[in-house]
Amino acid sequence: xxxxxxxxxxxxxxxxxxxxxxxxxxxxxxxxxxxxxxxxxxxxxxxxxxxxxxxxxxxxxxxxxxxxxxxxxxxxxxxxxxxxxxxxxxxxxxxxxxxxxxxxxxxxxxxxxxxxx
Amino acid sequence: xxxxxxxxxxxxxxxxxxxxxxxxxxxxxxxxxxxxxxxxxxxxxxxxxxxxxxxxxxxxxxxxxxxxxxxxxxxxxxxxxxxxxxxxxxxxxxxxxxxxxxxxxxxxxxxxxx
Numbered sequence: 512x513x514x515x516x517x518x519x520x521x522x523x524x525x526x527x528x529x530x531x532x533x534x535x536x537x538x539x540x541x542x543x544x545x546x547x548x549x550x551x552x553x554x555x556x557x558x559x560x561x562x563x564x565x566x567x568x569x570x571x572x573x574x575x576x577x578x579x580x581x582x583x584x585x586x587x588x589x590x591x592x593x594x595x596x597x598x599x600x601x602x603x604x605x606x607x608x609x610x611x612x613x614x615x616x617x618x619x620x621x622x623x624x625x626x627x628x
Numbered sequence: 629x630x631x632x633x634x635x636x637x638x639x640x641x642x643x644x645x646x647x648x649x650x651x652x653x654x655x656x657x658x659x660x661x662x663x664x665x666x667x668x669x670x671x672x673x674x675x676x677x678x679x680x681x682x683x684x685x686x687x688x689x690x691x692x693x694x695x696x697x698x699x700x701x702x703x704x705x706x707x708x709x710x711x712x713x714x715x716x717x718x719x720x721x722x723x724x725x726x727x728x729x730x731x732x733x734x735x736x737x738x739x740x741x742x
Contacts, residue, residue: 555734556720558733561728611676
């Protein structure tokens, strides 16, 4: 079963509008972490924002905020006042501990966001 | 500048060649990772190194051979690869057991197998 689900393969948004990228996750762990990364066409994975499972407040980092609904197991990324430079792939990821006690990130399939001028 | 540097950025090789990918991190982290990103598939974890010791091999074929000489450097040695190995290979590092610290990724090596 897929552990991270991103249901929007692609989105087109007008510049300066807000956009919400969906992410749902599946875990039986009580303690986990959720991350959002941005990947421009050049390939690098850029860390955007983190939400811990015990954090009571939604995470915010500049124009990025995370709408964390623990009971629904969703962690949607909200980008306010979108800019042309926001056009990229966006990945939701969950930190898990493997059977060998290692930390690993499990990624979703991503959402390609295109900002229209 | 993410603090994780990967070379080369692009690599084209034949199936009989031997090449190596290099990753270096300047962040003082103690864990390093290799991921594979194929088209239309989620990133796949390949290897994990903690404090220079390989602690996970995620069922990766033996034609991929990692090496971690110290906690700042990570290599991926390639030999007799197959066309399906063409992908973006990403290196990452992190501080193990630091809950809210992300893995930091390099720019990746885009590998094409002829």
